[in-house]
Amino acid sequence: MRPLRSRLLATLVLTPLLAGCFASRGGESTDGGENAGSRLRVALAFPPAERFSPYGADATLLSRLGVSEGLTAMDANGAAAPALARSWRQKNDRTWVFTLREAGFQDGTDVTASAVADALTHAAEAEPEPAALSGVDLTVEAGGSREVTVRTAEPDPVLPLRLSSPNLAVFSGKAYDAKGRVDPVGTATGPFELTGADGASSASLDRFDDYWGGRAQATGIDARFIADGTARANALRTGEVDIAEAVPVAQAAALDRRTRRDTATTRTTSLLLNSATGPLKDPRLRATARAAIDTSALAEGVYEGYADPGAGVYGPAVTWAEGKRVEPTGRAGAGSAKGTAITLATYDNRPELPEVAQVVKQQLEKAGFTVKLEVREYSRLEGDALDGKFDAFVLARNTLLDTGDPVAVLASDYTCDGGYNIAQLCDKDVDRAVAEAERTAEPGQRQDASMAAEAAVLGSDAVIPLVHQRIITGVGASVRGVLLDPYERTLVGTGTRR
DSSP: OOTTOOOOOSOOOOOOOOSSOOOOTTTTOOOOOTTOSOEEEEEESSOOSSTTOTTSTHHHHHHHTTOOOOSEEEOTTSOEEESSEEEEEEEETTEEEEEEOSOBOTTSOBOOHHHHHHHHHHHHHOSSOOGGGTTOOEEEEEETTTEEEEEESSOOTTHHHHTTSGGGOOOOGGGBOTTSOBOOTTTOOSSEEEEEEETTTEEEEEEOTTOTTOOOSSSEEEEEEOOOHHHHHHHHHTTSOSEESSOOHHHHTTSOGGGEEEEEEEEEEEEEEOSSSSGGGSHHHHHHHHHHOOHHHIIIIISTTSEEEOOSSSOTTSTTHHHHOOOOOOOOOOOOOTTOEEEEEEESSSTHHHHHHHHHHHHHHHTTOEEEEEEEOGGGTHHHHHTTOOSEEEEEEETTSSSSOHHHHHHHHHSTTOTTOTTOOOOHHHHHHHHHHHHOOSHHHHHHHHHHHHHHHHHTTSEEEEEEEEEEEEEOTTOBOOOOOTTSOOSOOTTOBO
16 A cells, blocks of 8 residues: 555535635735744644655645645635646546646746646656646646646546645756656745755744745744644643644643634544454444443543534535535444454644544443553554554545545545555445446536445445544734635644744
């Protein structure tokens, strides 16, 4: 299995009405003086795992820090918005033409059609392939200096939304080496230029004064990667940082009210059960596990009201889902655990997860399971999880992170060919339902098909939705313009300042 390689197949503009809001990267830009603003100090929960490669999980780090961008961006409603491309048109069901804006790379070269075509071609040829292109055969050609033609082997009615993925950010030619690696230091196009990194500890960024969206108000960013949530909150409280992401619920009350922001997101915490190997391969034991879980105890207890009880793969932030939800069918009857030994794992980068796992452990043990709990930092756990070495796994997953399309997470996480299938699920009925949703183009019908596919997934009992989260961000009292993004792609932009 490949780490964090969710399959992003045909994606549509399905506009979930999300609580909270966030500005576009250039939404609060001003063209301040040469010495305007000061550096921002930011504490992030996840360190770079792949040397800031845009083709994996680190792509979101680059996006959240304002380093990288693609041809398009995703707006607050999950629709494609202009970024490096100022406009686009569809020639036929397999061909799109993007017209570029005037922009420059951080190394001083121009963003040309040739440079964009080369960058996207590198992404299409990367091994393993980026999440956004999993299952997609894409070719790119430059047409003059300002137009880029993108062709897909199969119809892709919302290719512009796909190209908003942080995995498909555009870098200058000098970023790419002969072995397919990408060096984002000084080669991206965003308002902040990555100038260096100290392994998994910290990173330095300077303002890119020639950014097409206007000069950022902050002169740079000093980012620290602090896996411990309490330490992140303390760093904000003591004034060591200006912004701290993913503040633990247990620390929220200790923060001054002026420094606490909570944002509804499309992130769902779920219990994933290994349906391919081990004791939970038996659907009756998975049904036993499902029956044992009390999600309300997690929402009110562990999350102290900053979450809703699990209703499905998609939570209340996706407002259209509730009225379209389909009752799962074909579930096995519960069996007897009889002391069945299982290993439950989770990670501590998101501080509530170990406590969630502890409560789940107790609930499963009450149902007759014998449970061994393993907790590690995410980068030390991911490979084993993807290889199916655990019987159960507590995962926090933003279901609409990649493109805003609800089908994408189903294809990625619960199909036989899914690149992030921790549940190891391979069920012909699930694959059939997901494939039907992927083929459906009309937005309302695609929503209906997505919910039918969700019902098939839930019917397997390979996933038990636990809670739908709100994310707490710590923001210094003097800080303005933080981008509170329901999709968790952005955090700082041109208008972020202190």
